Amino acid sequence: MLKHLRSLSGHQNPIYALANSGKAGIFFTGGNDKGVVEWSLSKMSFVKVLMPVRTSVYSLHSYNDLLYVGQRSGELSIFDLGKQEVTASFQAHDKPIFDIITVPEKQEFLTASEDGTVGVWSMSDLSLLYRIRVSADTVRAIAVGPGSKHVAFGCKDGVIRIYDLTDYSLLHILEHHTLPVTSVQYSPDGKYLISGxxxxxxxxxxxxxxxxxxxxxxxxFSIYGIAFHPDLPYFATVSQDKSIKLWGSDDLKLYKILSIEKNTHGHTHSINKLVWSQDGKYLLTTGDDKLVMIWEWAT
Incomplete structure (x- = not known):
């Protein structure tokens, strides 16, 4: 179902962030290096260092022709892919930014930080609309629910907090994890929320x-990423345990394990991020071994 196609090198340090481009065949990575890197999926190769950064990149998010870059310093930069330049850079938080997501229906984007807050920003003028005190500690992950009605925040205190996207009122507090929540995703069919x-x-x-x-x-060990296939009833998870697992989204059955410990190709250190290509033909994974691995979907 998934087989190793290529491993791409170029980063000199661990990779913490990964994002698709709005343009098919292009993706971006960032980590404990001095820049955000652009890659070509069609050519399976490094393209260029897109932009320099002052501190480690912990989060990347692409929407339309904009790439949002969240750094360990709490600085947020916005790179215009059409103009090929940084069009904005400002101190969004006092501590690292762990996740970024856009809400196009509201023309807003959200930033989650180690400072325990979520920033709600205007996409048009980049003004701060709200700063929500979500937790006393790190807010690690964000997921927007079906119809952009709810937003889920995964927190270091082991709690998932669900807010109404209309007025940002707190709706639910989900407590079952015994350690920090590191990933959250809504299923595309709107039937459930997964947390890792x-x-x-x-x-x-x-x-x-x-x-x-x-x-x-x-x-x-820690589950650092959950990603649903764009078309088929599967989702993948990645972990600090160096494995990639493929699950059925309908039956929740485990279908595939990719790990060097299972004698397949695999990462040698923690896997920090994953994303499917827009057409669903490839799964991309990155981690502490400084590599980008490309896995091909094979029927």
């Missing part, structure tokens, strides 16, 4: 009531 944590568990919460339905001991 440092406790290596995947929790499945039904929608719209957010009741815990299933818990799977999915990995050996």
């Amino acid at each position: 944590g440092r406790d290596a568990q995947l929790n499945f919460w039904s929608l719209p009531d957010y009741q815990l339905q299933h818990t799977i001991p999915a990995h050996l």
Whole structure:
């Protein structure tokens, strides 16, 4: 179902962030290096260092022709891919920015930080609309629900907090993880929210009531990423345990494990991020081994 196609090198340090471009065949990475890197999926090669950064890049998010870059310093930069230049850079938080997501329906974007707050920003003039105190500690992950009605925040205190995207009122507090929540994703069919944590568990919460339905001991260590295939009923997870796992999104069955410990190609260190290509033909993974691995979907 997934087979190793290529490993791309170029980063000199661990890679923490990964994002597709709005342009097919282009993706971006960032980490503990001095720049954000652009890659060509069609050519399977490095393209260029897109922009320099002052501190480590912890988050990347692409929307239309803009690339949002969140740094360890709390600085947020916006790179215009059409103009090929940084059009804005400002101090969004006092501490690292761990996740960024756009809400096009509201013309807003959200930033989640180690300072325990989420910034709500205007996409048009970049003004700060709200700063929400979500947690006393790090807000690690953001996911926007079906119809952009709800937003889920995964937090270091082991709690997932669900807010109404209309007025940013707190709707639900989900407590089941025993360690920090490191990833959250809504299923494309709108039936459930998946959360992954440092406790290596995947929790499945039904929608719209957010009741815990299933818990799977999915990995050996922290689950750093969850990504649904764009067309087929599968999702993939990546972990600090160096493995990639492919699951059925309907039956929650484990279909594939990619790991050097299972005698397949694999990362040698923690896997920090994953993303599917827009056409679903490839899965991209990055991690502490400084590599970008490209996995081909094979029927």
